[in-house]
Amino acid sequence: MKNDLILQTITKVAVFIILLFSISIFLGGHYSPGGGFVGGLMTSAAIVLLLLAYDLKTVANILPVDYKLVIGAGLLIAALTVAGAMLFNVPMMTHAYNYFDLPILGKTSLHTAVLFDLGVYLVVVGVTMTIIQTIGEDE
Amino acid sequence: MTSLHWAVFAPFILAIFVPLLYKWFRGIHTGWFILFLPVLLFTYFANFISVTMQGQSVTKSAAWIPSLKIEVDFYVDGLSLLFSLLITGIGALVILYSIFYLSKDKEKLNQFYVYLLLFMGAMLGVVLSDNLIVLYMFWEFTSVSSFLLIGYWNEREKSRYGALKSMIITVLGGLSMLGGFTLLYFMGETFSIRTLVSQSGNLFEHSLFIPALLLILLGAFTKSAQFPFHIWLPDAMEAPTPVSAYLHSATMVKAGIYLVARLSPIFAESGVWLWLVSAVGLLTLFWGSFSAIKQTDLKGILAYSTVSQLGLIMSLLGLGAAALHYENLDDNIFMAATVAAIFHLINHATFKGSLFMAAGIIDHETGTRDIRRLGGLMPFMPITFTITVIGGFSMAGLPPFNGFLSKEMFFTSMVNVLQLDIFNLETWGLLFPVIAWVASIFTFIYSMILVFKTFTGKAQLEKLERKPHEAPIGMLISPVILASLVIIFGIFPNLLSATLIEPAVSSIQPALADHDFHVHIAFWHGWTTELKMTLGVVLIGGILYITLAKWKGIYDLLPSRLSLNGLYDGTLSVIDKGTSLLSEKVMTGSIRRYLIYIFLFFFVVLGISLFQKDAFQLDTNNLAPIGIFELILAAAMVIGSISILFAKSRLTSIIILGAVGYTVSLFFVLFRAPDLALTQLVIETISVALFLLCFYHLPKLSSRKEERMTFKLNNALVSIGVGTVVTLIALSAHSQKLFDSISSFYLENAYKEAGGKNVVNVILVDFRGLDTMFEITVLAIAALGIFAMIRLRLTRRNDQP
Numbered sequence: 001m002k003n004d005l006i007l008q009t010i011t012k013v014a015v016f017i018i019l020l021f022s023i024s025i026f027l028g029g030h031y032s033p034g035g036g037f038v039g040g041l042m043t044s045a046a047i048v049l050l051l052l053a054y055d056l057k058t059v060a061n062i063l064p065v066d067y068k069l070v071i072g073a074g075l076l077i078a079a080l081t082v083a084g085a086m087l088f089n090v091p092m093m094t095h096a097y098n099y100f101d102l103p104i105l106g107k108t109s110l111h112t113a114v115l116f117d118l119g120v121y122l123v124v125v126g127v128t129m130t131i132i133q134t135i136g137e138d139e
Numbered sequence: 140m141t142s143l144h145w146a147v148f149a150p151f152i153l154a155i156f157v158p159l160l161y162k163w164f165r166g167i168h169t170g171w172f173i174l175f176l177p178v179l180l181f182t183y184f185a186n187f188i189s190v191t192m193q194g195q196s197v198t199k200s201a202a203w204i205p206s207l208k209i210e211v212d213f214y215v216d217g218l219s220l221l222f223s224l225l226i227t228g229i230g231a232l233v234i235l236y237s238i239f240y241l242s243k244d245k246e247k248l249n250q251f252y253v254y255l256l257l258f259m260g261a262m263l264g265v266v267l268s269d270n271l272i273v274l275y276m277f278w279e280f281t282s283v284s285s286f287l288l289i290g291y292w293n294e295r296e297k298s299r300y301g302a303l304k305s306m307i308i309t310v311l312g313g314l315s316m317l318g319g320f321t322l323l324y325f326m327g328e329t330f331s332i333r334t335l336v337s338q339s340g341n342l343f344e345h346s347l348f349i350p351a352l353l354l355i356l357l358g359a360f361t362k363s364a365q366f367p368f369h370i371w372l373p374d375a376m377e378a379p380t381p382v383s384a385y386l387h388s389a390t391m392v393k394a395g396i397y398l399v400a401r402l403s404p405i406f407a408e409s410g411v412w413l414w415l416v417s418a419v420g421l422l423t424l425f426w427g428s429f430s431a432i433k434q435t436d437l438k439g440i441l442a443y444s445t446v447s448q449l450g451l452i453m454s455l456l457g458l459g460a461a462a463l464h465y466e467n468l469d470d471n472i473f474m475a476a477t478v479a480a481i482f483h484l485i486n487h488a489t490f491k492g493s494l495f496m497a498a499g500i501i502d503h504e505t506g507t508r509d510i511r512r513l514g515g516l517m518p519f520m521p522i523t524f525t526i527t528v529i530g531g532f533s534m535a536g537l538p539p540f541n542g543f544l545s546k547e548m549f550f551t552s553m554v555n556v557l558q559l560d561i562f563n564l565e566t567w568g569l570l571f572p573v574i575a576w577v578a579s580i581f582t583f584i585y586s587m588i589l590v591f592k593t594f595t596g597k598a599q600l601e602k603l604e605r606k607p608h609e610a611p612i613g614m615l616i617s618p619v620i621l622a623s624l625v626i627i628f629g630i631f632p633n634l635l636s637a638t639l640i641e642p643a644v645s646s647i648q649p650a651l652a653d654h655d656f657h658v659h660i661a662f663w664h665g666w667t668t669e670l671k672m673t674l675g676v677v678l679i680g681g682i683l684y685i686t687l688a689k690w691k692g693i694y695d696l697l698p699s700r701l702s703l704n705g706l707y708d709g710t711l712s713v714i715d716k717g718t719s720l721l722s723e724k725v726m727t728g729s730i731r732r733y734l735i736y737i738f739l740f741f742f743v744v745l746g747i748s749l750f751q752k753d754a755f756q757l758d759t760n761n762l763a764p765i766g767i768f769e770l771i772l773a774a775a776m777v778i779g780s781i782s783i784l785f786a787k788s789r790l791t792s793i794i795i796l797g798a799v800g801y802t803v804s805l806f807f808v809l810f811r812a813p814d815l816a817l818t819q820l821v822i823e824t825i826s827v828a829l830f831l832l833c834f835y836h837l838p839k840l841s842s843r844k845e846e847r848m849t850f851k852l853n854n855a856l857v858s859i860g861v862g863t864v865v866t867l868i869a870l871s872a873h874s875q876k877l878f879d880s881i882s883s884f885y886l887e888n889a890y891k892e893a894g895g896k897n898v899v900n901v902i903l904v905d906f907r908g909l910d911t912m913f914e915i916t917v918l919a920i921a922a923l924g925i926f927a928m929i930r931l932r933l934t935r936r937n938d939q940p
Contacts, residue, residue, distance in 0.1 A: 029897060029900045030894070030895035030896065030897055030900055030901065031895065031896040031897055032896070032897060033813035033814050033817060033897060033899075034814070034817070034897070034900070035814065035897070035899075035900040035903065035904070036904070037818060037903075038814070038817045038818055038821065041818070041821040041822075041825075042821075045821070068922075068923065068926065071919045071922060071923070072919075074915065074919075075915065075916065075919055078911075078912055078915060079912070082908070082909070082912055093908050093909055093912075095893065095904075095905050095908075097893075097894040109894060111894055111895070113893070113895070113901075113904045113905050113908075116904050116908060116911075116912075117900075117904050119915065120904070120911060120915050123915040123918055123919055124915070124918065126919070126922065127918045127919060127921065127922040128825070130922040130923075130925070130926055131829075131921075131922055131925050131926075134925055134926045134929050134930065135829075135832060135925070135929065138929050
């Protein structure tokens, strides 16, 4: 066994920075470059870094997630956002947004497109991780 | 649904119940349940005689597809009534005969009678339909049911061969006939035969007239076994004998005759029709009678004899068309040809039916149909002998049988050809009586062979499977009835003339007044040229028959490989081999080759249409200036792409591919597309990683030695061609933008309507969000697919049980 102390220590720090960056890219998608797709890819990059520094089993213990379910959840959220508009008597896929006064954050714009982007985000994370995990576990 | 409709559809309805009758009453021969139907139908149709005798006709309509002008219209006039009576009358006799011919314990009777009833109903439909499409439907029904009947003993190789052959040939004709019918519809705007007849003058001038004529004649010739399509008929003799007697002598082979007669009023105006029908008929007559002599099988002789007799009828129908051109003659001698055709049609059905049944009896009672093993059967089978003599002599055209009369009338018509002065007949007309006379000599010879080789001479009992004896009485009833009809019609031909022949002739030649041909039928005595010709036939035929052994050698001179059967088999095997060779050449299984096809097609079609439509344009007004960065990046991309082609190791190719991908993302940066640049960077990284993974796992075999890609000129040419075409199309598409881009709308409304400042993302999730929805679905499917492929490994699990 090699001693990957430096790699593992740096990973511990770097993963959180990457995750934060990916979330920031995801949330800022409507105003600056980014969005669900790139955000999702960044998040999985963080997890891949974990995989490189540790091994598959350890990462599965840290993040006990079935990524296939993540794909399903993402598709479901996106589909519900698309279909939900029809409940309000408008064509499907119609988005709505408004400004709200929230505690701490103050006056904030909330947009249903973010929900759709969340679906995209989850699908991308699920897809990338499923592929990498499946190929990695294969002998 | 009128009673006429019920009459036509009754056989189909009864066919549904045949299997039940077969299952419930195993003790009784199923045929007895069937027999009543044709008898009933025969009496039903006989009632119409009084109507058609007065020149009237009956039409009954039922709607089927009115919007397409397809109606189930049934039309009874002299012609269709004659055929209906033949179909039901001989149908009844054949069913009676088959009850004794087919054993109820050994044969699949349920199938047999279902097929036979289907055939009977279809045949009635053919002759009664007034609508061309309905006629075609029933026509194909006869082809299919006759296919089933010929292949009835389907465990025999020869039955299957014969069935397939008849199917291919008759369906070929049937389809071309459908084409002819469609052309008729284009010309006349209707499918109704009567309406078409009423506008025949206009049709004659139409440019589609001759194609329609040829296509329909092809259908009629294949069905009626005319030269050179007669080859299916001898092979159809593998069918049970009742089937041969019914289908291949009396009914189905006359469907083509019926069609020619029925459509004569439309086409007879044309010289092509007259020439084709009569010449093909004569050729068939000669070839059939000539070939019949070399046959050694009883049913083979009868098959070729049927071919030749059908040719006789056909040639008479062709000459009958000449009558139309002599409307003003007082004594219309060409009308006699049509009368002779109809008369011979009836006669042929009677004597050929009885001959087939007699051949079936001989086969049934001795176990063979080979005339080389038969002989001297007269003492054992006196009744069958009498039947054969009557049928055979009638076929040869001897008095006092009915064949004599129709043959005399045939000669009359052929001699009358000499008086024609239309369509070049004055120069070639002499051939007609000569060929007819020679063919009659051959007819005489094979009729004698049929009668005397079988029944006289020395009996060769040791060669027979069982001791011959007379057939059971039930089997003899039908041929005896038919043979009696041969004599009755021979002695009292006028029984038929007013009742059946006159109405039939007047429906073939509706344009002509019918007072003339009363005389012709009654007139059958007198010392005429025809009688002398018949005397010559008997004399020369007799001499030739006696000296048969001496000149039979000429048949061996004809090489058997050059026969029409050889041509048919050769064509089939050439088609067979050709198509499999073609698919072997084209469908090699190599993906490389298929890609070449696809790219070549792409190149050829796009390249041709680009220049054919004069679509290539180059407009430099609209172009942006090129900066130094773009030049550098483009050069990097080009160098990268080209060096992939020359890379020796796979690893190098992958790395260069990644470099090209990163250059693309730099391009995105340069062209101000930050979202694309981000995505492209990440995706390129992932796919390069996947490539590395794949190539790392490639098997390390000696054949997988890493080598530079070999140069192939074809591939290079195709790829350069495709690249050029795509470039040209891109250039000309850019040079001729017809409308302004809609992107200004997005730029203006992204914040106003959708509350976002990143226009790309707003388009992705809001304006065109549905596309994104399904793109993430694609990703999900890809991931699950990879998971399934790697985890399931179905084949490998099956390999090691």
